[in-house]
Amino acid sequence: MVEIEAEYQDRQDPVEMFMSLDSWPSSPVDDGDPSPSPAETCLVGFVIANVVGLRYYEGTISGREMVGVVRDDLNPHDGNAIKVLNMRSVQVGYIERSAAAVLSPLIDGHLITVEGIVPKPPGKGSRFKIPCQIHIFARAEEFARVKLAIGMGGLDLISENNASFTLSEAMAVKEKKSILVEKSVDEIFKLLDLKVSNKGVSEALEPPKDMIKSELFSHQKEGLGWLVSRENSCELPPFWEEKNGVYVNELTNYQTDSRPEPLRGGIFADDMGLGKTLTLLSLIAFDKWAHAVHSSGNIDDDDKEEEESIAFRGKMTKKGRGSRKTVSSGKKRKAEDLNANKTGKRPAFDKLSSLEPKTTLIVCPPSVFSAWITQLEEHTRKGIFKVYMYYGERTKDAKELQKHDIVLTTYSTLASEESWDKSPIKKIEWRRVILDEAHVIKNVNTLQSRVVTNLNAKRRWAVTGTPVQNNSFDLFSLVAFLKFEPLSMKTLWNSLIQRPLAQGEEKGISRLQVLMSAISLRRTKDKGLVGLPSKSIETYYVNLREEERKVYDQMEEEARNIVKVYISDETVVRNYSTVLSILVRLRQICTDLALCPADLRALFPASQIEDVKNNPTLLQKLLSVLQDGEDFDCPICISPPTDIIITCCAHIFCESCILKTLKRTKPCCPMCRHPLSESDLFKAPPESSQTTSTESSSSSLSSKVAALLKLLTASRDVNPSSKSVIFSQFRKMLLLLEEPLKEAGFKVIRLDGSMNAKRRAQVIKDFGVPAPEGPTILLASLKASNCGINLTAASTVYLLEPWWNPAVEEQAMDRVHRIGQKEDVKIVRLIARDTIEERILQLQENKRVLARKAFGRRGQKDQREISRDDLTALMNL
Template structure:
């Protein structure tokens, strides 16, 4: 738990500030591998399931390796304050590491624990510390100036260079003068929050303003000049109608967008005027022709749009067509609707087809919901949405940057925001200066985003003012010890894997066995959850030769297909999205069919990973994996001992229910089979459960979410959910606790999952618990998450070319194997 913010006064009245620090000791150093250096900031991690002390607070170094524990008396005071959120955060600093005359590790280390509290809770925290006889050193104390507090505050400021800092200029110039706007009362029945009214005013202003596009100025001779590219023109550049709506997840962006659509819909013949807002004036015949808005979103968000329409709009006031499954090819039919909703994958599939009506229409407005999906500019679905014809174009996402600032380029390309929509300009004006640490690149990017973006956040973690009062959210890690039998099996498997990696030796052989290594890593991750998830035959985990060929090897085909089917976070290496129409090459690598066929049409005609020559005859369609009967799988293992992780989850759920019988929890896992396996133990423990996974159609998902929101003695209390089905655009505010049963590669995906619960409508404090097996690949996944966060932070690091990305992938594989 790193510090959320620090201050010496001023700022938001509810912002946590540095209250003072306690001097304590880190003990048990000889039992752990982690080492620290002087003036190192360390992370404090709560261990509520520690078998020796349920108040235990572990200490991890900068690399995420465990160093020891905070001594028991201090932990006994801090743990209840952390758990109750009276202390949102505490930061540890080891001021000095004593040298040992015997050359070994010291037995103890002095540590300053800097305590952050909100003003309203400050007196309670001070009193609790005082009652236990501990000395809190306040900022006015003489010893405070001799401490490492200045270093803590500087480090905290430095760690804040993230996406919210990048959006720091948003709304600070002209946008702050834009008047809030009410939704049309004859269509939208729900009252908007103040921040939604402000957003609606901003959206309408962006669509209707006749201002020059950003970076264009009028010359004294009546011409126009772009101050970045020095381009001159006599014709006035067309206004940029649209932009990036990047409000934090859970701030009600969908309702705000429905209000925008309602405002511009065609008025009913002889109908009433909009209440509370004037209907948009349409100025020319071309705009009269169509007022249809195309909404593009992932399948999981379909249910959210349907639910929002049902809950917030007058029945029948907005005509909606679901362009999904069986669908019309007549564009005149689509233009009769106010809203057409479709998915990125459908647009990608139709991009190369003749007769797609979506491509032929000039849409009044296109909205890309969860737009971070198009982060790869080469992906077919990205090209498809960029090619759409539209008068107004909106990018909507709470996570505009997931890996690096390069994620923003496809958004600019879709918005047609020249010159940034042209890759060479993006690279020369933004990307390359950022990579060199040139402040000009960051300044341009901030000004660019400030001109066309709106971003507000739910909390004060980035130092920005919160736009809405939501209950606090805390994230804790629960570390789990495997049983002796589990540990022996896991260690044996990991050792075999490392030996195999060492056998591969050079990078070429690792590349040629890329999918096999990924398959092995998947099995290790499944072992951390439950042995029942993976086959116990070790031979089936490893290649039979140094270079495998799937030709005439159906078992290998099936094994590699299960790599995609078993987990939800496998991406095609070309488009960086989950594969559609999965194809396996003869050299055992996995791609989307469209992606690899496009490569084969190019001059290279070789595998992008191992560079082996490929033809169409070397491509094999992945066989469908047959799933066992769901009911049978749910009761599997009723006579077998539960895995350590399942036992830990049950204990946490029981404790939560005992504290508050009305509370509800969501358990996320990326393994669908794991969700099925959890059903039996949870039902036998007396929990009323529901399941939400990617195999369900949008209507079934919507029904499950409604059932979960029900209250009463027989209402469901636990939702078992896959991140793919419930990670984006889904409202789960009926719950107040989130359990991440297994960690994901991408920290942004986990944030999305947590924010399905921590969003508008939440009335309780939200707690998110990561379940992590000690001494396992899961700890290394956490290290990889931190690495990704560092890439996003600051100036976003160097993005590199294809060679660097390939090296990075291989390095990550070795890292996952502990090499």
């Protein structure tokens, strides 16, 4: 792929973004902890303060209504300003200055979070101000400090032991009351659950044969029916109802005379390998066909004249002669008969006027880019779609893009144009935006998450087989992208979903289920939808050799003592990289001692920062080990780091990110606030030294490699032509494996993150060549292969190490177990017995419970990504 032009690259500035995040402490003495999460906080009480300035803002409040309470620290007139938004994110006014002066320092110091509700409808004399209950949440250990600060500031805190506490209108209080009576779901949500369960499955639709040449499976036709019905829905969004001509939101009590706009789009979350891409292409085709038929019965003349294979435009254009197609079948059937809206008010599509947008924007990671091109070529008729690849060298003309049916681009390309006002992507109102692998935006604070959320579109689709990877907050970024009000407002998501869910309340779980049932579709392969061959997963336990066991036990014991100190001192966050290096080294020993050199094993975090700083050679070796894995992102740009730097305090960044940070603020580490200068930044040794180390250590096989060779040889004896994929998250491990596998007579090929898209595509193509001419083993980096590629040539998968997040492993497995697979698939996980690897398996199961909970039945308490409890369990404390 062609790299993005320099003029675009310069527009992305993640450092500026990072400086505005809550995770950036306001002073050197701050320990760097971000604002408390809903899982960690409890209700301290509430204060009553006026919302002022009502006449200057357009936002209105009906009364007994939740509102957003948001710090406005850039306000030029008042550094303590707190603005108030209604549930449509329209500003209503500001919290009066006297109250804001007390609350703002507590918010800025990450001691509290606040939520607001207006308890009474505004009266006739409420043109200038209106009372608001501001509910204050904090960690239990901060209650005394927070109460003291509020009392000294002159505010009257109404807490649980106050008789007026029962007057609170907040869900947090009401739900607390209801728990004392009966721990059951609100009647509202019982009714909503009943509505959802009675809806049934969408009517199956056939895509137009003149456009889509592939036959869809039954579940894909039903999926197409659901996508079309969602795009053309006339129903009220979830949690809205009409009462006497007024529309009321049942969550926030917001009222309006205007009918809320239907939510056109949603989360398409079918399991990986069930053919979501073909279903989406069928949606675009059906929409184009339906409107062509509705207007004239034929496709537009512009489309008839198209004579390219798929009319790809952009840097990688390949022209060819395609047939000129029309949709003759449109004359034979009416779209109204296919899927009329159940309300009977309109057909399954809107009239498309000449002014309506017709172009679909598809955003995907670079690894999936070529997969979309392949799918277009395989499944659509020649010349039927005009496709523009907005990547590399690209047009600056929005009108040029609007001539096409599909514009295909990447998240990084859009992020590079975030600060470019003349970006043609920003000028267009898209007919629909499709985010493929939408879990990429799970962190709502990242640049790429912000840029796709700001796109202007009639319809929005978040497409991912793993919508929940770490915790339920992953879903918030998707809801924010869909612009589903009011839950697209972070404070309301926290109040209504995140906090009750994290604290195990039935109501939060029920609301999440109602929301997901209404706006998402998820089918899994275990339902036998496509008749895929079976997939079995077995765990193969490996006993470490005496030498390995001795080193591992010694390392773990010392590491356990260090982590115990961090936990007791509550300094885990500040020592993130040190904790990470401990965990990585333990895991590397489980796989192969050669991954963790002897002199590095001797470097333990017991040494102080000054000791490490005086030994840059060891720092560089530590970095070479850490960057060999796939465990971390640069904390500034939230992306895999490039030109990696390690600081004297053992934190890791992209070189460009940390250099810009040092220039733009006081010269200290963004993670721990340790003073830094450019002389305190270290790079890893050159790549060549790693290769030399690999070659010299490849003669002695680790216990795990020996076990792997035994399994591969036994499999070859049964079927010499069978193919296997071996996944590892350590790039150096892939290199270590090549020589012993070749010596054992296997034909080996490698796929890792260092390869560009063209090279990866060639590797996958070569792997598809049948044995004995083609290779039988693919050595693959876990993250480089976890999405967007098809490895159905293999029937066996070996996972050399467990990954923190089971979703990443499952994505990698499903590159093999997907549509097109003809053989039963066997997954083998190699786990070192009595080590941290066994504990990681339990951590994975906790995350699986959460993922099932969002789309299935009610489950247990929410799990944070790696909590203090997780770390305690991992270190066997």
